[in-house]
Amino acid sequence: MGIRLPSVILHAKQVLKLQSRNQTDVPKGHIAVYVGEIQKTRFVVPISYLNHPSFLDLLNRAEEEFGFNHPMGGLTIPCHEDAFIDLTSRLNAC
DSSP states (O other), X not given: OOOOOXXXXXXXXXXXXXXXXXXXXXXXXEEEEEEOSSSOEEEEEEGGGXXXXXXXXXXHHHXXXXXXXXXXXXXXXXXXXXXXXXXXXXXXHO
C-alpha cells in the first residue's frame, strides 16, 4: 500500500525539478540546494526562503552535519526530498 501525495505537492515537485533542469543556470534571486540523505537532488529555490524559520531550521541541521564542507559543491540539506518539497510548497503558498 503506497502513500498518495496531494496534487499540490506533486505539482511543486515538477516545478522545482523543471527549474533545476539546467544545472549551471540559477536565476537571479534564487539559490541551488542539494537535498537528500543519501542520494542528493538539486533544487532551485528563491532566496526569500532563507528568511523563513522552517527553512532556517533545515539550514541549521545542514550546518550541524556538514559545517562549511558541502560535498556536492553547493548548499546541501540533509532531509528527505518529500519533506523538503512539502516545506517549499507551503512557503510558496504564503
